[in-house]
Amino acid sequence: MAATTEAVADLAEPVELSFGRTIDRALVHRASVAEVFVTDIRPAGEARFLAAAQLPLSHGYYSDHTARPAVFDPLLVLEAGRQAGIAGAHLLGLPPRAMMMVASFTITLDGPLLAGHLPGELRIDNRFDARRTRGGRVRTGSVTQDLVLDGEPAGVHTMEVNVVTPGEHEALRRLMRGTPAPSTRDLGDPEGVSRALPHEVGRSNPLNVVVADVERAPRRARALVAPSFANRSLFDHEYDHLPATTLAEAARQLAVVLAGDEAVPYEVSGRFLRFAELDLPCVAEAEAGPGGAVEVRFAQGDGIVAEMRLRLSGEAGR
Incomplete structure (x- = not known):
């Protein structure tokens, strides 16, 4: 448009x-x-x-x-x-x-x-x-x-x-979780996971890799969302959840896994249904569609927390 x-x-x-x-x-x-x-x-x-x-x-x-x-x-x-x-x-x-x-x-x-x-x-x-x-x-x-x-x-x-308001946000988080939400200030980076190599997701700096334990099948990919909280562009200040920008980056990196590092998104859309909790595994599943489209779903437990769609300049799922 x-x-x-x-x-x-x-x-x-x-x-x-x-x-x-x-x-x-x-x-x-x-x-x-x-x-x-x-x-x-x-x-x-x-x-x-x-x-x-x-x-x-x-x-x-x-x-x-x-x-x-x-x-x-x-x-x-x-x-x-x-x-x-x-x-x-x-x-x-x-x-x-x-x-x-x-x-x-x-x-x-x-x-x-x-x-x-x-x-x-x-x-x-x-x-x-x-x-x-x-x-x-x-x-x-x-x-x-x-x-x-x-x-x-x-x-x-x-x-x-x-x-x-900040008070309403805190009350909502307590209501949804039953306990106070942890903060990126208090948590270390995820342990026991194997982050993707930078070149696999179109990056040079390992700090910018946000996906781990990547699995790929024909036209599909799956990974854990596992960013480093030391990345001060994604986590410029304290968060009690994975922000939309981090999920968008995870979606882009899975799209690169499917389409190759020369593919660049020209359309990105996202819908956020629930908070993506910091202390629960967040699984991203991507599926390549026609016309360079990639659909990505983010799940925690048995619920979907976010859905994203990207359209890429390259052909996904090669």
Whole structure:
């Protein structure tokens, strides 16, 4: 799906948005300034914001890919969109401590985003839809984003979230588990598992491998989700569950197992049904379909916690 004509016209204005420095990390729920990609965000209507993000050429996580030629990682674009959506929601009045839990997302790119000699300049047209209770409080919301990279339409991202306070989040976690949820701060990396070799999942740095005990059959793959909590791009701050971004990376790595390290996703969608617990095995099962599609399901115990679908530039299941 291409960006709308109106959005492209708005985002083509060179004086509208700045790429000079990042916005306050608190606006995008990041602990490290180095993990903030949004550089500007400005109102453009009652429930609309225009945002700018700089896509780095060199990043320990997002640039660590063996596929060539080098492209801007679709999950980097996804993260930039997520950050712009969170910042816009706060600027529209969502309280600073409100937690936005991703319920679903879809990012569809118009093609491979080739990286050149300069960082990418991504312009994001954000349009928000907040659903409120009778008392006026936002409980759920969505954002639709048209993406323009270096002046050219790049694709569309949509995201739906549930909004809770920290107290509500803690109470929900206790109710679902019966006990307090552990934290990445208190847990070590998984033991007794054999992480995939980096080149098997299109990576160079072992720290960026998030799947272990990989099993492959014709057009199918299975693995444990076993990230290192020392990866400060995936775990920039403390979590009590496996975040959506980590599951998306696991899905991408299983897709690479099926399709080869030259395959690059141009469409990724996810639906998150339950919290992916840190202290239970999380099993990912991938199946290759027609047209370069890969379906991935994440299970804990006898329940599905998330479902993802990727469409790849290469042919899955070779």
